[in-house]
Amino acid sequence: MRHLKQTTFIFILHGILAILGGCTAEDETDRGNGEGSEPLSIRVTASRFDGLAAPEKPLTRTPVEDGNTTTFSNYDVIGIFAIRNGAIVDGINNTRLTYYSSEDSWKPSSEYTKLYWHEGVSYVAYRPYKSNITIDASKTTKEIIASLAANSLLQPSTAQSSSPPGRTDNYSASDLMTASGTATTDDNKTLTLNFEHQFALLILEPQVYMPCTAPADG
Numbered sequence: 001m002r003h004l005k006q007t008t009f010i011f012i013l014h015g016i017l018a019i020l021g022g023c024t025a026e027d028e029t030d031r032g033n034g035e036g037s038e039p040l041s042i043r044v045t046a047s048r049f050d051g052l053a054a055p056e057k058p059l060t061r062t063p064v065e066d067g068n069t070t071t072f073s074n075y076d077v078i079g080i081f082a083i084r085n086g087a088i089v090d091g092i093n094n095t096r097l098t099y100y101s102s103e104d105s106w107k108p109s110s111e112y113t114k115l116y117w118h119e120g121v122s123y124v125a126y127r128p129y130k131s132n133i134t135i136d137a138s139k140t141t142k143e144i145i146a147s148l149a150a151n152s153l154l155q156p157s158t159a160q161s162s163s164p165p166g167r168t169d170n171y172s173a174s175d176l177m178t179a180s181g182t183a184t185t186d187d188n189k190t191l192t193l194n195f196e197h198q199f200a201l202l203i204l205e206p207q208v209y210m211p212c213t214a215p216a217d218g
Helices: 002-021 141-150 169-174
Strands: 041-046 077-084 087-100 105-108 122-127 177-181 190-197
Touching (some): 041 105, 077 141, 122 190, 141 177
Antiparallel strands (some): 077 122, 122 177, 177 190
């Protein structure tokens, strides 16, 4: 009888493991050979509207503080997706990352979410962050970025001025930027994301017209 109980328990255990093993088709996870166990570091930069190189490190984010340069500041937020073989990896599916300037680091906003290194994973990120953004992981990186630019939830606001004067909240919320990349395979395991603007910048400078006047005759 004891042997029968042990055999039944082993059979049930194997059945449970088989079921669990079949639940990774849509959310791929790999813990073998150190993969999925080493922390992944995130480095973020932002290109200028004129396409010049991004700064070497993230600086304070004030969207129009230096002509057409966009940079990042404390508590700025981006969304990120991790994709491999047409599937989301490790549940990194529109995961919210927050920038902490005191540590010069980007971290998941939830303490229960961890970023791990995976070989062969492509990452796509965007800002401004929206909680209900989805992608089709079976598409190419280029197609995913195009879908973000076309997403109705990420279109520019029709009123981009802010109050009080000097605030840039509405402008910043309209400045869709995207980035993609793969992590390094060296000891540092770093993912570098260079954000590029998806919309054009139009600067209007009102001019005051003062008509010339001539002395009256006589």
